[in-house]
Amino acid sequence: MTPCGRFVIIPEGTLVASAAQQKEYPVIVGKLLWVANSTRPDLSLTVGVLARHMREPSQEHYQAAQRVLRYLKSTKEVGLVYRANESQEPLVAHSDANWASDATIQRRSTSGSVALVYGNPVAWKSAMQKCISLSAVEAEFIAATEATCEVLFLKQLLHSIGIATGTPTVYSDNTGCIQVSKDPAQHWKLKHIDTKYHFIRNNVQEYHEPALRLAMTTRARSGGEAEETTRLRKE
Template identity: 40%
Template sequence: MEVNAKLSAYEGKDLEDATMYQQLVGSLIYLTLTRPDISFAVGVVSRYMQSPKKPHLEAVRRILRYVKGTINLGLLYKRGEECKLVGYCDANYAGDHDTRRSTTGYIFSLGSGAISWCSKRQPTVSLSTTKAEYRAAAMAGQEGGDV
């Protein structure tokens, strides 16, 4: 997906066959188990499984092109490297244009590789960027205590 892509449930032409879209997204969801780099993009396109539109299919095709182009890349944990636990979190205030909900994400890495990550739409609408960021920090802190 493009960095600033804005998908909406109401824009674009309906797909004639939603089954193909649903199968592609289902396969991408399965692929996220070994390809965490596509998790966010797949999460976004999976929101439109009920009634996919042409722009949603184009986004799925972009993800597939990305996967094809990065097929030989992977995570590498080197022996003897400094194993320092580092965590990052962020929130996209009102990033979902349909529901105005924020998206929260965090990642924890040990050494040079990610060991825990999450990208999730917040269950409630945040009224300010500060609240959205606070919720992101709370969610990351909760996970960080378990790592």
Template identity: 40%
Template sequence: MAKRVLRYLAGTESYGLVMNIIALNDVELVCYTDADYANDPDDRKSVSGFVTLVNGNVISYGSRKQEINAQSTTEAEYIAMNEGTRDLLWLIDLCEELSWPFATPEIRGDNKSCIYLTAKPGKHSKTKHIQNKFHLVRHLVENEQLRTRHVGTNDMIADVMTKALSKEKFERCRDGMKVLRIDRVKASTNASVITVPDCQATS
């Protein structure tokens, strides 16, 4: 395993996180969330993952084991969506503090049943046993402070935060997060971009 990691690092030395420089007159806040149901073979707890973007640029991401044992894939996805919502909240507060105009923030998931639960007010038999703290996303949707959107599994870039993927799927998620070959980006685009190497301090 250690050798595989070292080979990967050596093979991706020229990659970096690419961020497009664009005007902040209409900020778009989007968070992709995903879950791998009952991932842990010992305690059967699921893993949540999220990737948060501002105007298409990755700002934060995370992966963590869920606190409770989800009883279904939908429930695991619902919990993950609430964790992603909490990550969005600090960006919402930041935009408000800086007086940046922003569209209604959006949470994206690939589980249609989960999207349904967030969009329909009232109590549901599938979620009545879930702790109240996991209903944040539904509360914000009901108050039109947040919207949810279904995306296909192939477009779910947060999948890389929940489990090991095939080479093809991993590369698709990596590209979706704009972790790209820096030399190719600079050679092929006329747009202004910031890359991680450009941001590193020099002595």
């Protein structure tokens, strides 16, 4: 069983939930948001989508919220496990994006990321992007930039308490995203994107000592549909 079904692509105009369901829905989703943000990264995508429909949920969204509750009940004996494992990289992040995943007329994409310290997840996020991406590469580029901001903050935080991380790595599963981030000659392809999202270029293309590496991965870990963001183990 997974926390989400096909509701993530339910278009507008479906049956509106009953008055009782509309009253109960934000209460359920509010509690699920706390769980997803605190201890269950595997719920980030699903609950994030549900939270977009607080004002006027459909019956499908209400049923999807009930599905998440059933999923939590069936997985109540699993949770995050943190271990000391120096064989893992000190600090990495995985980013991913679901291009044009918003079922409304806006068709905005969804970013997902998870940051790990020695293989242990310490920060995760799944959120709708604030601008409309014209291609999957753009959506992945924005997601990677958001992950870069998070991993550089964690690098500074760890350094302040005496933990050296070296050069952290941000992993992406999109070749085009990596190319436009590393190669200045590809800059023209994304000139129209908001300037703040080009922050990743400065940190990858530094000539003397890059602030981070951007590398290819074959398996996204950052919250794609029906994918867990990290390991869950029985307590």
